Every structure is written in C-alpha cells, then in structure tokens.
Amino acid sequence: MITTRNISRFWEWGRKIICVGRNYADHAKELNNPVPTEPVLFLKPPSAYVTQGSPILVPSYCRDLHHEVELGVVIGRGGTDIPQGSAMDHVAGYALCLDMTARDVQDVCKSKGLPWTLAKAFNTSCPVSEFIPRERIPDPGNVTLWLKVNDQMRQKGCTDQMVFSVPHLISYISGIITLEEGDLILTGTPRGVSAVQEHDELQAGIQDVVTMSFKVNRKEHQ
C-alpha cells in the first residue's frame, strides 16, 4: 500500500496525539485540580480523530461526556530535545480541536490510580477542524477559542492564559517523546467545560480564523 503524506490531512497519517491537561489555571480550578508545576501529558491514538461531517459518539460506558475546546499544534518537522528558542520552526500549522472526555470515567480512573485511556482515547474523542497554516496564526499565545452547545456559549478563552506556552510544550514533550511530522499537540482547555448529550450540536471557533461544527450521537451497543 502507498500513502502520500499531505500535512493538510495530518489526521489520515499522523502517528500520535499528545495532550496537555490543566494548562489553563481557571480550568484546573473548576475541576478542583492543582495548577501543575510541569505539563500533565496524556495520549490519544490517531483512531480518535473525527472531522466535520461525521458525528461525535458518546461511548456506551459514558454518562457524562464533556467538551474541551483546545488549540492543536501540528508538527511539520520532527525532533528530540528541541530547544524552546527554535521550537516554533517545528510547527507546520494548527487545528482547532476538541478533547472529548468521559468525565465520569476519568473521575473513577483518577480515584483508582488507573490510566486515563477509557476517558480520553475512545473513537471520536478528537474532533479536528481543517488544517490552519502557521501564517494564519502569527501568535499562538494570543488567540481566542470559543465553543457553543446548541447556540449557547460555553467556553471562551484566550491562549494567553496558558500555564505553559506552545514553545515550552514542544520543548518539554520532545525531551521525553520524539516528535514526528504529522503529530498533533493539544494544548489544554480554558474553563467552561460541560456535559453534552445525544443530538446536541457543537460549534467551535478560533476568532477570525476557523469554525467547525459536530453533532453528538450515542454509540450503539454491540
């Protein structure tokens, strides 16, 4: 089989999604979590990707699915131990992303010391917008993200509230996990996360740059 790799369709061939938790102090507080002193990392598999036109599916085991709107950073040039000073040279562009989270399951995982996989890595847990070339977001540390559920604003926050900046995250992650072309980094969510239900319509955007929308369905039990 032959695959042609076009960065504007990174979700078709990219090999990893690295997510940062608690990267906005006001969101850490709303979930009663401490503001971290180093980035909290977790993973989603590429099978979690979903693009506009396909629905977000509530897992059969979840009764409290939350939206988290996040700026995604698409890696253009891989690297290990990337210095902060040159980190932005590794960025091909961005995507608006949702870190869909089975909050009820995450709470159980946290209390039992279990990995977050069931809460974070299920199919359709990573809705993404079209690819945004880096030129369209000159400063990823100063853009406003928003998310509406059924036309009601739920999240609106500026990336200037991030605890760890995009270059900091790229440098930190690449010291532990080598970054490759097509990888995606989810940089955390501002406050306002809340539950979504079957038949809800989610709309999200980055001001003046992109919007996207997704319907929520329930995964049928097999």
Place this chain on the structure above:
Amino acid sequence: MITTRNISRFWEWGRKIICVGRNYADHAKELNNPVPTEPVLFLKPPSAYVTQGSPILVPSYCRDLHHEVELGVVIGRGGTDIPQGSAMDHVAGYALCLDMTARDVQDVCKSKGLPWTLAKAFNTSCPVSEFIPRERIPDPGNVTLWLKVNDQMRQKGCTDQMVFSVPHLISYISGIITLEEGDLILTGTPRGVSAVQEHDELQAGIQDVVTMSFKVNRKEHQ
C-alpha cells in the same frame, strides 16, 4: 513522501500501541494491585519503538526502570467491534515486546490520579523483536515467555496464565478504539518484574520461536 507498508516492519509505520496492564494474576499481586474484572488499557506512541541494535534509554527523571516481558499481537486487518469468535482473523502475527516502565514515576502517577504517560510512553519504552508470522505461534494462549538480566533469569511465564485471552482483548479493545493494520497490542506481563540499571544487558525470548537482546543506557540530560 511515499511509504511502503510491510507488516514485518510494523514499527516503522504502525500508528498505535495498546497495552494491557495486570493481565497475569501473579504479576498484579506482586505490585499489590487487584486482579481486574475488565482489561486495564494504556497507550504508548509509536516513537516508543526500539529494535535490537539500539539501546534502551533510562529517562533522565527515572530512578527505577522496570522490565516487563510481554507477548505483542500485530494486527493485520483492522476493525471496530470485532467479535471474539473472529478476532484471530485480524492477527497478522506477533512480536516479543518489553513494556519498559518507570516504576517510581508510575507510583507517583497512581497516587496522584495522573495519567501514566511519563511512566510508560517515553522514547525506547517499547523494545520489540523481529516480526513473528502467525503460523509460528499456533496458540498464543500457550507459549512461554522469559527474560534474563545479565544472564540471570528474572521472568518466566506461560501465556495460559492470562486473565483475558488474546481474542478477548482484541474484541474488547476494538469496541472502544478502532484497530488498524500495523497496530500492536501488548498483552501484559507475568510476575518477576525488576529494576534494570545502566550497562545491564537484557535477553528475552519466546520458547522455540525468537530471542532478542538489548543494552540499557542512560539518556543524557539536555
């Protein structure tokens, strides 16, 4: 860029590694964990792969790196909601794998309710053998795995001690996370896990099928 996908080099292009924890009762007990009633899943990224000839690197933040020898299942045909009865049709073959674990970091993650990423997903955390075509392991539920450190036997266990069988794991995982060609499932480790140090030599094998060896180095701090 063009990539040719040869299943015998799945680590070069496979997109996910799904690991099962506590799948041998005697290993769950040695770490004082309950024997699970459903599989415990966590992820490694493909950047964790390392093959013979390259060293296992102790992360700079780890003071207690453990070996876990495991049977890896290489997916040949993807699927979602795969029934147990046809699960083995999706297997292309196997690999002997090590689930290298920063046990000290994992203990902190468990006690703080944090994801296991730093403990499990770092570079070189997934050493793998050559690809083993499925014909060479007619019954993955009855093979003996072993691991030696510096010629001393540390782990030796038969896959007949698994809590959840290979077909059960494939069916369970695929109901949550779609499986794709080239994916790897790590099926858990028997008892005998222990710490390795810089300059140690690990040897591991599946009886009558494969052996592999890896040296341990320390990752230089950047």
